[in-house]
Amino acid sequence: MHGVRRARETREVRTARRERERAMLSTYLALTDDILSRKKNKDWSRDAFDLTTQLLSTHPSVTNPEFYTVWNYRRHILTNGIFPRSSPEEIKELLNDDLAMTAKVLKVHPKVYWIWNHRRWCLEHIPDSPDYANNQAWRRSAWERELFIVEKMLDADSRNFLAWDYRRYVLASMPVRRSEKAEIAYTTKKIEANFSNFSAWHQRTKVLSSLWASGEVDRTLSLHKEFELVQNAMFTLPEDQSAWLYHRWLIGSGDNKAILEREINLIQTLLDEQPDSKWCMESLVTYKRLLLDNHLPTGSQEKTTAINQCRTLLGQLEEIDPMRRQRYWEMGAQLKV
Amino acid sequence: MSDLEGNFDVIILGTGLVESIAAAALSKAGFKVAHLDNNSYYGGDEANLTLDELARWADNRSTPLEKYEKISSYLVAQRTKFTSITRSSAVPDHARHYSISLAPSLIPSVGPFISSLIASGVSRYGGYRLLERVGIYSSSKGLQNVPGSKGDIFKSTLSLIEKRRLMRFFKFATGKFESSNELQGHEQTPFPEFLQSKFSLPQEIVDAIVYALAFCASTADVTLHALTRLRNYFQSAGRYGASPFLVGHYGGLGEIAQGFCRVSAVNGGVYILDKKTEDITPPSTSADKFVAHLADFPSPLTAGVLIAADDQLPESLQPLLTKAQNTDESLMARCIAIIDQPILFPPVLSSEGLSGDGVNFAPVSSGEEDAGGQSSASTRLASALAEAPLVDTSIIIFPPCSVEGGSSIKVAQAFTTGAGTFSAPEGKYVVYVSIPIKDGEDPEALMEPYLNTVFSLASVSEPLFKVAYVQHISFPSSSTPTIDLPPIFVTPALPPHVAEISDYANSAAESLFNRVVDHLKAKIPQAWTRERSGEEGGGDGDVFAEIMVPMWPPLGDEEEAGEDE
Amino acid sequence: MSDTLLIDLHVQYIRNLGNNKDDLSYHMTAHRLINGVYWGLTALCIMKHKEALDAQETIEYVMSCWDDEAGAFGPHPRHDAHILSTLSAIQILATHDALARLNATRVVDFVLNLQQPSGVFAGDAFGETDTRFLYCAVSALSLLGALDRLDRERTVSYLASCRNFDGGFGRVAGAESHAAQVWVCTAALAILDRLDVVDVPTLGWWLAERQLPNGGLNGRPEKLEDVCYSHWVLSSMAILNKLTWIDSSALTRFILSAQDPEGGGIADRPGDMADIFHTCFGVAGLSLLGYPGLDDLDPVYCMPASLIERMGLKTGWKALPRREG
Structure with missing residues (x-):
């Protein structure tokens, strides 16, 4: 029961509620009993199919889209009973109907895994077009609509991780793949709408990695732009974790000394402006340690200075972020000259 | 009866x-x-x-009276309330397709008025649109968008440090500033001075906050009042969309x-x-x-x-x-102009909000379509994103010293509505320009540089129609x-x-x-x-x-x- | 608001859940009923009141969920088998020392058949994949003593592919880190003795940052706190031996403040409706934080620690020392 406010139910109220629910309960039990009996008897009829529609989506009072056994049964009816006597056009129509139905159910239950699952099954069972030449367009339309639905779901809740996962699945499965650059543009749009949306930043890490790996985008050039983008978020709201996490991804293992030093200086500027910023201090410690480990010669004066700076910062962090004090203390203890 | x-x-x-x-x-x-x-x-x-009613309204209040002509006490009173009236002689075509407001206004999305609209049921009778843009003008930089939210700051062209300082101020202004150290002893300080000394904000941003976000009338407005107003507006933002303000349909x-x-x-x-x-x-x-x-x-x-x-x-x-015993009278020079080009605002990076949607007194949500209508909605979305949006409903603030030949102490405003609020035919815009004026000042001379600036921002040389007047507002002192x-x-x-x-x-x-x-x-x-x-x-x-x-x-x-x- | 754990009230609350068969909601949630029984039983064990639910009745209920066609357990009689309900059935039977009742050969086959070429597991024959199901498979095989039949290499390599730059793990490869998925992945790796796959300092940091100023934990950056993360986050931290990296007293206060002081049970956050899921995970979190008077929870299996130790399955996790009442 996520986010349902507590309400005290007196004995009278409970009795009254059960009285009210009695009719619904018997309807529900009769409907589920009918469906489960038909299922046991391997009833693959259209009647049985319609009963599952009622229970999962259309019944006026007792729908239950979380009853996955009934989704399973529905799919069995389709593959065993209905598809064998249907033309490809009819099958496509049936699947389209199911996609429309689940789209409606999803609006009310955006986080029910079984519904997303059923859509996926539908998409994967769209038959080949009888007209071979037309096959591509026939499938393509279904998948593009899917991307539209998932965007609608992300408009409603831009952090819905099921929707993001499903989006990645759709992008990877579309018969005509979309350019990954288009996906970068989509994440930019989501980030501009709300840069505290870490899901969008995360998606960017995945898509950019792929674009860099394929050589489609020049890593050095795009890194520069990404730093600029994320710096806007860091400076606008230094307490927002999303930006700092993304920045940390951009820094990576810190093998580029120039970038490391540039970003350390910039964060220092931000810290000077906002002297109580925990994320500035935390990131400075992390990046200075990368500098220590990767770039500063052992025993050098620079190294000693950097270590001392880290110690000071960790001391400050223990003060301003006492919840995580032990971690800062341990990090300080690990610093060796 | x-x-x-x-x-x-x-x-x-x-x-x-x-x-x-x-x-x-x-x-x-x-x-x-x-x-x-x-x-x-x-x-x-x-x-x-x-438009024809407006022309008649203007004429009734400005035509010189014959010596023995007797007019109603209402019109006598109106003639002292509205003075120095001039208008273009020709009323343009489709005069009945315009809806011109004698009191142009923005409705805050949170506040007593909107509560009354909803509680009384009046909200059902009419439509509303979100104010799309607030702009600020300066002679050096021209027209600029005014950042009004965390997202705007993120997307703005401000420097990184300016972003930090402005956001810090936004957080301050949305919080319980009454008990803050920053405000202690500065409640009556002029607001611009407070912003400069306590938040180290540069003049340009100070102007934007003071005049375009808090709608201060002058450099002398005091901090506590301005902050209180600003917090109201911040709380209004997000109820029906990004802007804190609604604009009523049909004027x-x-x-x-x-x-x-x-x-x-x-x-x-x-x-x-x-x-x-x-x-x-x-x-x-x-x-x-x-x-x-x-x-x-x-x-x-x-x-x-x-x-x-x-x-x-x-x-x-x-x-x-x-x-x-005494009444304070304040004077406002006003001009209503009809133009046939939109005012050109700088773009707001890539994700132009689809703010053209009407407002239907429900909290913001994504208007989702049934599965059936997806492809058409999808195309609509795509085309809306593709073309640079024309700004239909906007307000531009002219701080002191912002316009060559303009005032060095006064703030002028230009509020524009178009077909999006059904106040003008498609492609036409009504611009309301206003600036406070003192007795004895020449309203036309005062208004002219601002009008010219507005026309140049819309790339028009002459308006289709223009009415100018001075409104006298008396308050018991x-x-x-x-x-x-x-x-x-x-x-x-x-x-x-x-x-x-x-x-x-x-x-x-x-x-x-x-x-x-x-x-x-x-x-x-x-x-x-x-x-x-x-x-x-x-x-x-x-x-x-x-x-x-x-x-x-x-x-x-x-x-x-x-x-x- | 109470500053102590209202054990008697919670025991009563759990006991009452079985008496709600007249409620529509009882039947509407039948698709996760067996999980509810597992959550209730585990919470009772940790609160040292295992006897509050009749063992024989519970075992018979579990056996009535057997789906003979699939060779595994459903969440309720006549429902289809699924790996989620199958693990719950195994956990309940193990807790009651009744694993002998199930047909282990068939269950192990059911589980192993769900592994995909990538190494991930499906939940059932319809093929949804998720690291949750992978954990269920690994935990189930381990409890049934059949880990040697698992293709460990492929399993571990799938887990590694789900690891993100922030140290966390997602639902599938490519997915955003989420505390619940972090737990299933680290716990699976713990069972497989492959914690070397985890970037401990980075993940420990990410987990520590889940604590919000009110003491509660969230599951992802910039999200709200929720009592269930007391288990997902804390158990992961216990597995990594990083429980000291958060403020345990602030979290204890938060969990206690989400109790329903009249009806019993724990909610997702203060003032909300209690449910058995949050009750179990709230109690589990308190146990790991060393709350006095509780039994130890094994954070890898989310079962009583003494039982896992007796079964010879204990791994190297570390909870906070139990405080004196």
């Missing part, structure tokens, strides 16, 4: 916004209201007029005033417009009520209480009022009560500030409502309790006194389901 039907609890003269809200509230509370107006239209000084407040009149009529209010009031006699030893005689009207109207806009009160009654014996309640003038007028009108109407109800409770309890308490046969003054009369009685579930949050 039978003799009995001519008896009212309240007669209201004038259908300006304050009178109309009061009429709706009193009718809903069960009082009998007769609502009269000299004009043929609703709205008084807040009316919306078509705004006049349409809304008419909506309140409609609510009053639905609840038994009687409406008589465009009828000359021949005479109103006050209560006396022979009659205990006001008696109003209307031209061509068979029987007089009577009521125990009179509410009137100051310019609609018959001359004969004016001596009965104790005039406020002391809080002299306007209630007297006999019970005449005169409604106050509304401030000319674009973002304050609606909430101010609502507060004025509420105070009027409470005073009238108190008066009726005390003077004529029986008239009202009979009606309301029905078979309980009330009428006992003590019982009556305990009844709280809410301005807006709770709405029936059925009637208003889904209206409010």
Whole structure:
């Protein structure tokens, strides 16, 4: 029961509620009993199919889209009973109907895994077009609509991780793949709408990695732009974790000394402006340690200075972020000259 | 009309916004209201007029009078309220497709006025649109978007440090600043000075905050007031969309005033417009009520209480009022221009909000479509994103020293509405430019550089039509009560500030409502309790006194389901 | 608001859940009923009141969920088998020392058949994949003593592919880190003795940053706190031996403040309706934080620690020392 406010139910109220629910309960039990009996008897009829529609989506009072056994049964009816006597056009129509139905159910239950699952099954069972030449367009339309639905779901809740996962699945499965650059543009749009949306930043890490790996985008050039983008978020709201996490991804293992030093200086500027910023201090410690480990010669004066700076910062962090004090203390203890 | 039907609890003269809200509230509370107006239209000084009506409005107030010409006391009053009127001689085509507001306004999405719109049901009668853009002008940088949210700051072209400082100020201004160290001792400091010293903000950002976000009228506005206003606006943002402000369809407040009149009529209010009031006699030893005689009207109207806009009160009654000793008069030079090009705003990076959607008093949500309509909606979305959006509804602020040849101390505004609010035909825009003016200054000379700047921002050389005038607004300088014996309640003038007028009108109407109800409770309890308490046969003054009369009685579930949050 | 754990009330609350068969909601949630029984039983064990639910009745209920066609357990009689309900059935039977009742050969086959070429597991024959199902498979095989039949390499390599730059793990490869998925992945790796796949300092940091100023934990950056993360986050931290990296007293206060002081049970956050899921995970979190008077929870299996130790399955996790009442 996520986010349902507590309400005290007196004995009278409970009795009254059960009285009210009695009719619904018997309807529900009769409907589920009918469906489960038909299922046991391997009833693959259209009647049985319609009963599952009622229970999962259309019944006026007792729908239950979380009853996955009934989704399973529905799919069995389709593959065993209905598809064998249907033309490809009819099958496509049936699947389209199911996609429309689940789209409606999803609006009310955006986080029910079984519904997303059923859509996926539908998409994967769209038959080949009888007209071979037309096959591509026939499938393509279904998948593009899917991307539209998932965007609608992300408009409603831009952090819905099921929707993001499903989006990645759709992008990877579309018969005509979309350019990954288009996906970068989509994440930019989501980030501009709300840069505290870490899901969008995360998606960017995945898509950019792929674009860099394929050589489609020049890593050095795009890194520069990404730093600029994320710096806007860091400076606008230094307490927002999303930006700092993304920045940390951009820094990576810190093998580029120039970038490391540039970003350390910039964060220092931000810290000077906002002297109580925990994320500035935390990131400075992390990046200075990368500098220590990767770039500063052992025993050098620079190294000693950097270590001392880290110690000071960790001391400050223990003060301003006492919840995580032990971690800062341990990090300080690990610093060796 | 039978003799009995001519008896009212309240007669209201004038259908300006304050009178109309009061009429709706009193009718809903069960009082009998007769609502009269000299004009043929609703709205008084807040009316919306078509272009030809506007031309006539201007002419009626500016044509020199013949020596012996006699005009109504209303028009006499109007001629002192609106002066220096000039207009283009030719009225453009499709004059009836325009809806021009005499009181252009932005409605904050949170506040007393919007609450009244929803609680009274008036919100259902009209449409609303979010203000799309707030711009600030400077001669060096031209027109710039004003950042009003965390997202705007993120996307803006400010430097990184400026972003940090501005966001720090935004957080401060949305929080409990009253108890903050920063504000202590600076409540009365001029707001620009406070921003510079406490938040180290550069002049350009200070100007944007002071004039374009807090809508300060001058450099002297004090910090506490400006911050309080600003926090209101910040709290308004996000209720219906990114902007804190709504703009009413069909010209705004006049349409809304008419909506309140409609609510009053639905609840038994009687409406008589465009009828000359021949005479109103006050209560006396022979009659205990006001008696109003209307031209061509068979029987007089009577009521125990009179509410009137100051310019609609018959001359004969004016001596009965104790005039406020002094009145402060403020003057506003105004110009209404019709142009046929949109004002060009700089783009807001890639994700231009699809803010053209109408507002339907429900919290922001994504309007999702049924699965069937996806492809068409998808194309719409794509095409909306592809073309650079034309800004339909916007406001531009001109801080002091921002325009060459303009004022070095005054703030001017240009508020624009277009076809998106149904106030102009497709492709045409109504621009309202205003600037405060002092007695003796030349309004045209003062206005000219701003008008030229606005026209150049829209790339037009001449407007299709133009009306310019000076509006005189008088406020009693002391809080002299306007209630007297006999019970005449005169409604106050509304401030000319674009973002304050609606909430101010609502507060004025509420105070009027409470005073009238108190008066009726005390003077004529029986008239009202009979009606309301029905078979309980009330009428006992003590019982009556305990009844709280809410301005807006709770709405029936059925009637208003889904209206409010 | 109470500052102590209202054990008697919670025991009563759990006991009452079985008496709600007249409620529509009882039947509407039948698709996760067996999980509810597992959550209730585990919470009772940790609160040292295992006896509050009748063991024999519970075992018979579990056996009535057997789906003979699939060779595994459903969440309720006549429902289809699924790996989620199958693990719950195994956990309940193990807790009651009744693993002998199930047909281990068939269950192990059911589980192993769900592994995909990538190494991930499906939940059932319809093929939804998720690291949750992978954990269920690994935990189930381990409890049934059949880990040697698992293709460890492929399983571990799938887990590694779900690891993100922030140290966390997602639902599938490519997915955003989420505390619940972090737990299933680290716990699976713990069972497989492959914690070397985890970037401990980075993940420990990410987990520590889940604590919000009110003491509660969230599941992802910039999200709200929720009592269930007391288990997902804390158990992961216990597995990594990083429980000291958050403020345990602030979290204890938060969990206690989400109790329903009248009806019993724990909610997702203060003032909300209690449910058995949050009751179990709230109690589990308190146990790991060393709350006095509770039994130890094994954070890898989310079962009583003494039982896992007896079964010879204990791994190297570390909870906070139990405080004196």
